[in-house]
Amino acid sequence: MREELLRNPVFAMAATQFDGVADFLELNDELRERCKWPKRLITVTVPIRHDDGSTKVYFGHRVQHHLTRGPVKGGLRYHPNVDLGEVAALAMWMNWKCALMDLPYGGGKGGIACDPRAMSMTELEHLTRRFTMEMIPFIGEDIDVMAPDMGTNEQTMAWMVDTYSTHAGRLIPGIVTGKPLTLQGSAGRTQATGHGVAFLACRALNKLGVTLTSATAIVQGFGNVGSHAAYGLSNSGVKITGISDVSGAIWNAKGIDTRKLRDHVAAHGTIKGFPEAELIDPAEMLCQPCDILIPAATDMVITGDNAPHLKCKVLAEAANGPTTPEADEVINRRGDIFVIPDVLCNAGGVTVSYFEWVQNLQRFQWTEREVLTKLETMLENAFTRVLHFAERHKLPHRMAAQALAIKTVADVKSQRGLFP
Structure with missing residues (x-):
């Protein structure tokens, strides 16, 4: 087994990431095996x-x-x-x-x-x-x-x-x-993941000293996550210059009106044919100059081939596993891209899912404002912990985030022990 x-390339990538973090944490063989599989x-x-x-x-x-x-x-x-x-x-x-x-x-x-x-x-x-x-x-x-x-x-x-x-x-x-x-669903659940992506991307720009109203973003994928990330960034003053979906990609250097695009997609089921933007090759779009690049579609889209050509300041991983280990090596060597790793960047969805679960157990409903405020507080805490850990140990953000997480699981396994 x-x-x-x-043999699956996605699991092999996840296992490679885990092995690197386990080496850094110096997990013993027992904990390493129990945490990995x-x-x-x-x-x-x-x-x-x-x-x-x-x-x-x-x-x-x-x-x-x-x-x-x-x-x-x-x-x-x-x-x-x-x-x-x-x-x-x-x-x-x-x-x-x-x-x-x-x-x-x-x-x-x-x-x-x-x-x-x-x-x-x-x-x-x-x-x-x-x-x-x-x-x-x-x-x-x-x-x-x-x-x-x-x-x-x-x-x-x-x-x-x-x-x-x-x-x-x-x-x-x-x-x-x-x-x-x-x-008994939760208010705020639909937009939770995209809202979190936009919130963290803005926090990253703040850390880099980039003014939101002067910033640009490219969003790969206009499903639930990508669309709400685009709406959130637009509401913060960030200009969305490129967006793609399964039908292709569109570009407007002056900015894409995401609300009009939403209406177009609702009417036609695709971004294709949107009159206020021109077509662009989806692969080329990823390498256009921007402040924020958001892969929000599938895994393994940032590779060793295109990573050297990225022209973003922030890589906000809205999808799971969008960046391959080969691309990580390139990005780490470059040192000029602020990576918000997927385990942090798209955690808004599971966090608000947790809120929904708690509300169901309590038989008590929270307002959308309460939900999104609690979400931002938790994301801010995790964001700060990752940056401090990365700085203290001189680690890339992905390894810092995964090290904090894996150590948490390993510590609990160690405390609970191994049932005979």
């Missing part, structure tokens, strides 16, 4: 009947990296390329993210290999409900709490709540987060 996981790797078959009467079997995965510090927390994605290795890597990163933010969670991640864009709402509902039933022995408010991710949304979570609650015989809203507000 170890070799199978390591996931506790549970669960794969289930999900047979459903399609609208045309045919039956198809899908494969669903859920990886629970550690339950040492509490129930695991992490998203559920629907995408054709989902596989166990990728899910395991994302669960590992989520574990470090929760530890860095001091949330009482371990890391989890799940996914079903499917194309949600080619499926009807009925088929997606059947897929979700069947997967939830298959997972019931392994999930619960105190075991594993899922959330939306790529290809899933609050409706997916509503189906999961209903399926689990019907099985239990009572409403259990805390089984997932990212639910509709009418099902």
